[in-house]
């Protein structure tokens with residue numbers, strides 16, 4: 474059973490989605506085997522499908538997006554070498570130092586505007602061919618869409634320009650595509666057009682796509698064979714995981730195109746807030762399912778705003794002292810969006826309690 478949400482609109486994160494009855498039925502019907510022995514047919518089917526969708530040879534199912542990213546990172550960067558990415562990237566900011574702790578990798582970052590990827594930023598930070606004198610850059614990380622940047626869709630042209638530079642300099646590229654399908658739906662760029670520009674790509678099934686658990690890493694057959702070993706070493710070898718893969722297959726069949734609904738609801742709410750409180754949302758920044766609201770421009774701290782919205786049944790997330798993030802997903806429909814718009818516009822218009 475899907476328990477009713479205690480919130481009128483839960484905009485905390487798109488990781489909150491709960492599997493629908495239909496998805497649960499698909500999970501219950503899944504044919505399974507022991508995946509550590511490579512014998513789970515549903516998992517094999519999911520891996521083959523995702524590899525094909527992203528234009529790669531092979532794939533590996535992982536329990537989380539963080540594990541998929543960390544397996545990708547470890548493939549390309551040896552201990553003592555570095556990865557580079559923007560300072561808001563999930564890999565450097567929100568995986569709790571995993572690259573350093575698990576793989577002995579250091580990270581350097583450039584500043585970006587809302588996580589927007591620019592080939593020049595990567596090229597100017599990259600250090601190669603410096604022998605034993607400096608840390609060598611082995612990997613560039615790109616995140617698409619960009620979570621902490623506010624759902625920013627990356628430009629394929631910029632990615633291609635970076636690919637030319639990295640190819641020349643022997644540096645690998647990994648795409649954190651936790652929300653790659655949001656980027657695809659918003660931009661119309663086929664997912665494999667993004668996918669083919671990278672050595673490895675991770676995608677998440679458990680965010681906007683609505684599966685309860687699971688991510689997939691794609692790359693060459695050799696790279697995935699090596700990642701399979703490291704996944705087991707990291708404790709991520711799973712047994713009858715076809716139950717989870719069935720949810721992923723269901724999500725790919727039913728929940729990709731509907732991401733456009735989340736984007737439309739996010740935009741509708743953003744427009745209402747921008748009209749109610751001019752300056753609090755820059756509409757040009759609302760590209761997908763994430764809206765960042767500058768509540769400080771209306772005299773609020775993010776903590777006070779989050780509490781006030783919660784008291785009226787709308788859960789949001791403070792992403793800085795004066796900014797609040799709202800994320801649309803499968804479990805927030807038009808009615809939930811109406812409530813969110815009512816509550817949030819009223820709060821933005823009113824002065825916070827002293």
Ligand SMILES: Cc1ncc(COP(=O)(O)O)c(C=O)c1O
Nearest residue numbers: 537538539540563616620649651
């Ligand atoms: C961009 C991005 N990458 C990776 C992850 C990690 O996913 P997980 O929570 O499954 O480890 C997240 C999670 O929110 C994310 O937003």
